[in-house]
Amino acid sequence: MAAITGVIPRPTSYAGIWGWMTTVDHKRIAVLYGVTAFILLLIGGLEAGVIRMQLASADNDLVGPGRFNQMFTMHATTMVFMVIMPLSVSFFNFVIPLAIGARDVAFPRLNALSFWIFLFGAILMNVSFLVNQVPDAGWFSYANLTEKPFSVNRGLDFWAIGLLVMGTSSVAGALNFVVTIINLRAPGMSMMRMPVFVWMTLITSILLVLAFPVITVGLIELVMDRNFGTHFFIPTEGGDPVLWQHLFWVFGHPEVYILILPPMGIVSEVLPTFSRKPLFGYPFIVFSGIVIGIMGWAVWSHHMFTVGLGPVANSVFTITTMLIAVPTGVKIFNWIGTLWRGSIEFSTSMMFALGFVALFIVGGLSGISHAVSPSDFQQQDTYYIVAHIHYVLFGGSIFGIFAGIYYWWPKITGKMLNETTGRLHFWLTFIGMNLTFFPMHFLGLNGMPRRIYTYSAEFGWENLNQVASIGYVVLFVGFLAFLFNVWQTRNSRKVGHDPWDAPGVEWSISSPPPPYNFAELPQIEGRDHYWIVKENAEAAGTPITGPEALVDESTIHMPSPSYWPIFTAVGVALIGGGLLSHYALSFVGGAIAMMGIVGWSNEPAAAPSEHH
């Protein structure tokens, strides 16, 4: 087997496309995730555009019902699994090692594998458009609509297998970050000195490794029903479609906390920086995050209040769901406490963070009304739920992510995004978002169901739908403003290592950081380590004026690039692709993956090298 590694020499440099394909550097992998996720954001956004244009007027015929079903299915699946999750992972990748004072993650090649599997999985799912067999049963694909007599083409197989492939990526990545955070914190960084973003990443990663196996089983059972003759969800054979719902939502509810906790972590970094105050109530924010992670397992059937579980089950889940609002409220009050009497700087990042707090509160309020099962009976499957989802996922997650982008952009690229364009981006997004989704509360309460491709004018829903569709256009322009900002600042002046005068240790090194991150692993002085360091230096009369000095790279032992991750990922993707076309391909993929694993294990983490 050593012969395999001898055929193609191990990559040594970072240059060119091959350098990107074989990178194991967390900073580069972060960029790969970020760019891929933004392309998918565009695709998911266009899918939303079709929805909004079709619903803008009554009795519209822009698209037919079949295509419309595909649009809302792919819009949601794309946004949840191929946009928000990878954007969060992009931040995990870039920030976590820097924030804990490490040189890279615990398993750099596994990190690369996660990205490539994600990319191939996302491509696999979107290949469904090329063969015109697009998933169309909703992003939660309730059985038994998803079974063969009713969903006859391979769309649902694309959906299930695409998710199985991407799930592998998520679990591998999450395993990596759990070990990284537990085991690679710099000396002096106890758990209670970790930045909140690091805490939220840890909790999210634990949720990922525990929740994904459950939906994996559900997806396997669905694929088996559709292709291997089983009857797990077919009622006429004794199977139960409700079991699918349980398996999906036991995963699905922790999943929504997976979507929101990292942006909450980002906001917990941004607010103190631009209030020039330490985070208020750090232990409460940390513990409420832990409580949310644990309680998130006890509320899943609130997505199933109208299924007929019975009054006892409904009551239990009403209570648990109402209780889980408490830790979220605790966070919000602590964020407000951070702002209180702070010296607020309204940078674009800060505005997105403030927008997060405001909009998430709105989403949370509608959430509380869902928690109460009798009122949920009125709201379920109406646009009221669509409003809730988008206030928490767009107003929440996406706003938090943009706050993080504007905050850490200088650290990643060494340049600042333009503040004026950023402000434009913010206001267009904020106004557009509210224009699009606020009317949906009323539409829902007025009875407009979800997932209908058109409606009759006599319902009186047309005006609010038009407002929502106009809001979409505003959002789209806002997104273009962001893209313009990125392009506009590509050649702007380089900024220093610490443009915000921020508290995290990642700001003590150059922007962008050297490949080895820290010349010497830092000794962490406390929470808000860099503020403490800067204050002490100031007090000692030797204020800090620049980043940690760069050193000769060859003196630092870093993991070397490797082609095994992308090689193995190709194998995994072929296993999935084979299941969708010719089974022989799956065996080929399996063989490639095995070869990849063998080659990988034979390769040391760092090449025995020129550098000692």
Added chain:
Amino acid sequence: MAHETEHTSNHPSFNQYVVIAIILFAITIVEFGIIWDKIGIEDDLGAAVIPILIGLSAIKFAIVIMYYMHLKFDHRLFGTVFVSGLVLSFLVGGALLALFISFDGEPREYAIANAVPYEGHEASEAAEGHEDADAGSDTPVAAGPVALAVGAVGETLAFSETSITATSGSEVTITFDNPSSNNQHNLVIVQDGTKDAVATDGTTAGPANDWVAPGDARVVANTALLAPGTSGDVTFTAPAPGTYQFVCTFPGHNFTMFGDFIVR
């Protein structure tokens, strides 16, 4: 600087491992003894059997984890990490079972109402007549016009016959009786091996077409869609000799409601 070293100092000796293996073996024997009907303890224990078996298995489980997986001697963190996943799976699994068993009786009633006893594999094979072309067919083979009767069985999704026969070229009339009170059925004669594909296309065709795609070349003949408690028939010429199937193409019924139509 902390190191990646392994604790090799405090783990059980060879003899202790053998003892552990013997204990695991013994517990397994005890478990088997409890349920072995030749000993017959199970009836005496009554409802306590299940907790006892689960308890014994839990002991085996714990022994392997603590000693073989070394968790007793290792850093607490490993134990915390693993046990969290373990406890969660028990809690969530338990909640799921509670939801299905205690609070929702529907599936169990369906099974009770619709399940059929199992008479053993040979008996069911003979009844189906799949293996032996001559067995299981009660209807005589005639050269002239042939009348065959098939019915749906009660509320179940099954035909009363698993195999019917006719002579190629004869005029066959199949009278199909649907005695159920809830289900609509049809009877469709199809080319060998195409029943599921025909049913799939039939679903797209919809009820107006009796759940059969118009002009489907794989369909030899079919009855109309029969409402509950009605009968209907179809007359056709038996095609070339070979094996065909008859199937009900109401969505979902084709999985269990079919049989062989053998033409000599």
Added chain:
Amino acid sequence: MAHAAEHEYTTTGLSHRKMLMWVFLGSDCLFFGALIATYMVYRGQSLVGPYPVDIIDVPLTTVSTFVLLMSSFAMVQALAATQADNKKALVTWLLVTAGLGVIFIGFQIYEFNAFKNEGLTLGGNLFGATFFTLTGFHGAHVTLGIIWLLAMAYIGSKGRLGPNTALDVELLGLYWHFVDIVWIVIFTLLYLIGGFDAGPASLPGG
């Protein structure tokens, strides 16, 4: 600026890879938990036979359970031999573990075949679907373990396993023992308890 290839800094002093394996095993608990939950939910829901009582062979499976338990013993010996730098013993015990694993899979194949001949199929009834899926995925885990064992035996025979690389054997051991304890749960639920599930007449309340 010294590097230490084998002794990299860790916050807790514990091995990255060992921690990864334990977290992974915790996650695998949820995977098998969901499969077992599906089986438990569908107990008694099959509409046609064969039902468990008709075909489950507890004595046979008790033997195969014993085989798997003994393979865990062999695995522990393999690790001890690695730590004692005894190359011959470690390769032997790894091969014994793999051999016992192969015997276990042999029993599984025999059982699957016997059940198939009795008419139990994936699509025939829910018992077939849940039984084959659950035990099938367990068997797949065992098979991957066997491949890993054989690979390690090969590496060991080349002299590349010893006290310094004992962690590699230990990680394999953790995986193998986990597969064993999952089987303990499956054996109890599907065979000792569920093995007597019959058709409709004996359902509670039926």
